[in-house]
Structures are given as structure tokens and as C-alpha cells.
Amino acid sequence: MSSPAARGVTAPSGQTSSSSSSSTQPSDRTITNTQALSSRAGADSRASARSQQDTPVGIAAAAGGGDNGQDNDDGEDQPCQACGVFPARFQCSACQSVRYCSQECQASDWKIHYRECAEIVAAQKEEQIESQQGAGRPRSGANGTRETDVPGDRYSTDMEMTSRAAASPSRSGAAGEVLGDEGENIRATANRPRRRPREPRRRPRLTPEQRAAYEEAERIADMKFYMLQIYKIIKPVVVCICLSILWVKISMAGSDYRPTQSSYTVYKESPNSTASQNFLGSLANAGIIIGQIVIVTIIIVVLFKRGHIKVLIGFFMVVVAMLLGFMGYILILNLIQVLRIPLDYLTMVFALWNFSVTGLISVFWKGPMWVQQMYLTVMSSLMAFSLTGLAEWTTWMLLALLVVWDLIAVLCPFGPLKILVESSRNQNQEVPALLYTVNAVWFMASPPDAILNRETLKSKESLDSEDVALNNDSSSPRTNFHGGHSRATGRDGGASISSSRNSGLDASFSAHGGMSRTSSTMALVPSPNGETGDRDTIELRERARSGDSRNPPRSHGEGSPLAGRVARSASGREGLHRDPRRDSREDDDEEEQREASDEDDDDDGGGLKLGLGDFVFYSVLVARAAMFDWVTTMCCMVAVLTGMNATIFLLAIYQKALPALPISICFGMLFYFATRFALVPFLAVLARGQVFI
């Protein structure tokens, strides 16, 4: 409790004015709240003297207390914080800012409230010190001082806010416009990220209409979030597909180095064999490949459950190295031959070595995000390219079987991928896998202890608020919630804005009690492709990852669903708020610095993650179409993209694990055959007559 207070006092006042003037938020509310706060501060030395505790503080009767007079002006209309019932007669005795109808409600709300409670108490203490020091200061001074408690941080937050406003002026207003009057309330609170927890009326009070409005706002925010995720995932998928098409077209232009059929396949298709022979033979081929995939997936699950994470990582490293090396080699041979580039072996080996090692480093260790994304996209296209060596029937059979396997693995109760997801949730560990995240590439796996320590460290350094609880054992949901939340708030301005706002919203959900959303929804798809030894485990997931936190929230998805929710929406908002910035290239120095530090302590944004396997098999489908015809290729591409959009929309609706392949692949296959056998001849006839339809 001491550090913010001390900083608040010693902070230079010049910065205070600059930071408060640079911010454009509606500050009326702040001031009034501050006044209420400061007037209450003196009366509360008793409460603020208590250190933060793990147990709920007692409830004090709100009505009739002498020095609660100021509270009552806004108190009578304040419903119970937990359940929303109206006669809320009790209030938290430590901070006196929230009200409850009963002790049970307080106990249930404590998970959320203890943190703000601590902060409010800290703020009150500050106020107290302040009022002792500068006795004759006007009221507005209190506002200013309160803002300086974390000067540097506040400053950057404000910068962030203004830049955000510049990037998309209407964004923060979008929800507000819909909400009308209540929206003002939300926006007012939303625009004051750090300040907010320190206010007594931290969360908006909830009348039923207001709650409906919040749910509405939450829904809108969710929709926006998913929309942006689709938007951001479309680009790499399109690039990957286009690259695969390019490789196929190049290699088809008379190269001797086309990827060959795997030696695993037992049946060789020939033009003069009958359809049934082809069917059975390709079924056998695809069955063998799928069998390999299944086995590898199960091995991965077992290894993961046993905790042999390092083995898994090593395995993936070998796979990536082989993929980049061998497939890169074959591709380069293709390019050299088709484009007739004169190149000696020495140069080629040197370039290839650099290429793969850079890829390994950037994927598994660190590297600029765009490099990582680029490598993952190229890797997927290489993988797809290598799979185009399969014969036609086998490819289609393989894709069809993959759809089935994907459905089974993700949706069945004992599907290996479902088990994998659940055990990663239980073990508090990330599944080591190759994922393309929208905001960053994420490959991670580290033992739980390290995670938690780092988490603690990070949240400590990112947030000035000290936190005794974090240093305690981290198994209690509360602690983890704290970790996750502070992480989310400390992460960056965008995140903090939204996360604080949404903790309010989410709290209202929990008050509702009705909604049981899982904190994280993910779908895993296996792509381990036995043939070239590549096994990317694949996931499409919307991740409950706030800031980074290898999911303290997620690990407690069941234990404290709230934590996950807060984190989830925080990360969602983060994605939301970061984009306009990214897109508009509005990186002034502060931001750059902050982002650098963010990315230092671990890049990642929440958000959608699409496994490389999905990339690969989307690309395989389109590449197979590209071996036939351009019209078919374009049709399959649109079909696959639409299928992906549909999957993500379903993800938004169901909020649970969904396999990413089935819809896309089904659309793709349907369109492939329809196009191939009906549309292409149709268009050929039309083109001959130059008739446009």
C-alpha cells in the first residue's frame, strides 16, 4: 500500500497538470467522486489502517451511520453489488463504496471486490496524507494529486488514450451511442483506466435496465472483437493460400523436383484403374496417413499430460527445422529450375541455412512479430506444397477423413484434443503447439512454477500496486484472479481501459449468475502429418489470455469463472484497441517504448489463434484445386474463407471449442467438385461466345 501513496505525494505537480490536461476524458465525474472520496477519507483511517487481507472484511450497516451521510446521497439507489437486489443495506466496511444485501452476497463478490477495495483504501490513505500536508488546498487539488499517484504510468495511459481517440474517434463512443444515457456512464468509467479502481463508486450501479444495457454493450464488444479477429486472420490465410498456389504453379511449370508421393502410401493411382479401385486404394492411403496423425496426436497428449513439455518442444523444433530445411530445399530447386536462376550450391546452402535458422529462432525464441508471422505462413505453405505430392484421390480422401477426425477429436468427450485442452487448463500450461495468433506468434510452454513466478514478477513490475497476495501461494483462485487482472490492466493503455470497464460489465454478469461462459474457448485440430514428419498441433482458439498470463485466469476457468471472463474481455478489448493503432501506424515514442516493453515481457495479444494445421489443410485443398484450374482455385478459396468466417462466427456464438476444419473443408470440397464438373465447362462455353452472365 505504501508505494503508490509515497509516489503520489512526491510527484512533481507540473506533470500532474500536463497529464490531466492532455487527457480529454469527461472528468466531471472524477471530480465529484473525488470529493466524495476525500471527504470520506478522514473518517476512514480505521479502515485504511488495516492491511489487505485474504478474508472478506466485515460488513458494516450502511444506513444510519453518521459519517456516511455523503454516501447516502448516492447510496439509496445503489443496488446490491453481487445480485442487484435493491434494498442493499450493508456496505463493505473497509472501503464503504459497495453495498450488499447480505453477507453471502458480499462473500461471493469478494473475489472481485477485494482488489478494488484495497485500492480504494490505498487511495483514501493517500487522500488522508494529502489533506494533512496541504491543508488549505482547494478541492480540485485533490483531484490532481490523486492523479499523480502513478505519474509515469498515467502519462502513458493518457497518451495512449488520445492517440486512440485520434485513430478512431468514434470507437469508444460506439457503445455509448447505443446505450444512450447509460452509455455515458460506461464511457466515463471506461475512459479513466487507472483512476477508476480508486474510486469509491468503481462499478456502475445496476438497475435492471442498466444491466441490460451492459449486456448489450458486452455483446457489441464481443461482436466487434470477433469481427476484427476474422479480419486479421483472413490476411495470413489468404497469403498462405496464395503462396501455396504459387509454389504449385511454379512446380507445375515443368520442374523435375515436384514433391513425390510418400513412401507410406501403399496404393499408386493410375489413370486406367477403375473408380472403385481408386476409391479403395486411396482410402487405404488416407487411412494410413490419418492413422499416423491419430497416433502422433495421442502421443502428444500423453506427453503433455505427463508433463514432458521439453520433449514436445524439442520435437517441434526438429519438425520445424526439417520442414524449413528440406521443403525449402525442394522449393528452391523448383524455383531454380523453372526460373533458370544460376546459383551455386555453396550460396544456396548458405542461404538455406540462414533461412531455416532464422525461422527456428524467431518461431521458438524471439523475433519481430512480422518475421514470426511470415515464417509461420511460409512454413504452412511449404507444408501444403509437400502435401500436393499426394495423388488426387488420396488427397480428397485424406481431407474427408481429416474432417471426421477433427470433429471426433475436438467434440467427443474423449477426443484427444479435447483432453489436451482440458488438461492444459487444469495443469495451468500452454499446449506447446505451433499457432498463428492474430497479434503475435505464440509458442510457449514452460513449467507451471516458472510461469507463476514470471507472472508475479511481471504483474509487479507492470503494475505499481503491490500485491501481497501474489506472493502467497498462487493456487487460490483469488490470487490468480488478481494476477490475471493486474496483468491485464498493467499491460497497456488499451487493455487497461477496456479491462477495467469490462470487469464492471462482467461483474454484472456474475451478479446475474446466469451466464456460464467458459473463460476460454478453443478448438484443437491435429495436423500432424505423418508423412513428412510434421506435426503441428493446431488450434483455433479464442483465448482467454489477458495480456499474457499463461492463463492464471484460464487455469481457473472453473474455479473462478469471473477471472477468466474479465481476462477474456480484457484481451478482447485489447485486440480491439490495438488495431487501429497498429493500422494507422501511430506509434509515437511513448507507445513504442511501452509496446517494446510489452513485447519484451512477452508479446502476445489475446485473440484468435489459428493452428498451422488449418492453414496447411486449407492450402492443400486450394493447391489441389490449383493443379486443376484457375476458376476452381478461386471458388475453393472463397469457399474456404467463407467456411472459416462461419466457424469463427460459431465460435462467437457457442464460446466453446470448435474444430476449424470441417466447415471450410466441406465447403471447399463441395465447391471443388461442383466447379470442376459443372461450372468449368459452363464457363468454357460462355467464354467461347464471350457472353457474360
Place this chain on the structure above:
Amino acid sequence: MTLTTFFGCAFTAYGPSLAIFFGSIAPNAQLVILMVSSAFFWLISVLLASAIWFMASDSRNTFPVTIIYTVLLQELFRYFLYLLINRAESGLNMVARHPKSKFNRSGYAFAAGLGFGLMFGIISYITQLVNSLGPGVIMCESCKTVSLYFISAITTSILILHHCAWMMISFTGFTNRSWLRIAWVVITHYGASYLTILNSSPTVNYGCAYQIIGNVALLIASAIIVFADMRHLHQKLS
């Protein structure tokens, strides 16, 4: 020479629409998604049309018959797309940049139209475009001096823009139950399609020129309707 032809044709055919796409649609996530969906709708309609064509083995080579059901199916799916967007409109508006703007629907209509148009352009022209790289050049049937690829490129370009205009007009028509607009869209669609038969007409001299002029005239007429509607919308607002 063939490479020059290829790039010339590619930019003629897709240049304007791609410029519109990257200028106004691509920065907006919502519109991009809408566009992909509408492209999908167009694709379904044309796949159905091709299925009918496949089954109607007698009239495979008589273009007037083919055009009848193809255009009808496209208009039908345009209506389905309208129904879909209409149903999703509250949701779309919520996540739009300006949730209360009255122009949102026009924006959706435009994006959907561009989706229709681009998909149309890609599907019906890409094979010819790739062929233009090939060893030889085919001349247009009705204008013997111009290559077929180039005439097709111009036609594609115009028809893509046509699709944008049609979609906007028909959305206004569906919304206001203005049968006149719907009829205009259907009739001009048929008109544009039948005009393209002139391209390969062996009897009409300079058929391709007439076709292009006719299509441009139709496009201008449609554009005037669109602008009038937008102006009306604007005045109603203010």
C-alpha cells in the same frame, strides 16, 4: 507481347474494382466480411446455374436460354442476400463505425455489390486472362481487329461496376418496396447480359462496340439512380 497483353487486360478488368476495394472496403473489417459472404452467395447462384446448364443438355449452346435462368438465379440470390443482411442489420449496425448512420445500409449494399461483382469478374474472366499469356491471340468475332481478351476485360470491368450499382438500387428497392427499382435491376441485368451476345455475333459489325456503349449507358443510368437515392436519403436526414 503476351505479357503486356496480360497485364493490360488484368488491370483493365480488375483495376477499377480493386481500387475501390482497397480504397474503401479493405480498411473496414465489417465490409470485408460482408464482401466475402456476398461473393459466396454469388458463387452459389452461379453453381446452381451451371448445374441447370449441365442438366439441360439440349440448350447448352443457346446463350439466350442460358442467360434467362442464370440472371434469374443471380437476382434470386441477391434477394436472399438482402434478406440475410436485413436480418443481421441490427447486429451489423451495432458493430459499425457509426451505429446510427442512415447510410450504413448503402454501405453494406455497396460492399455486397462489390463482392458479387468481383466474384463475377474473377469467375468469368480469369480463364481468359490466363489464356492471354498463352502462345496465341484470339480476335474478337464481331470486331476483327481487337483481341478477344481486351474486349472481355472492358466488359468485365463495366459489369463489376454494374453489380455494385445493381446491388445498391435493389437494396433500396427491397427496403422501400419500390418495384420500379427492382424491375430496373432485373431488366438491366438481362439487358447487359444480352448485349454481350453481340460480342461474338457474326452478323453485326462492330458488335463489341455497341455492346460496350450500351453497357456504359446502362451503367450511367444506374449510377444516376443510385446518386438520386443517396441524395434523397441525405435530404431526408437533414
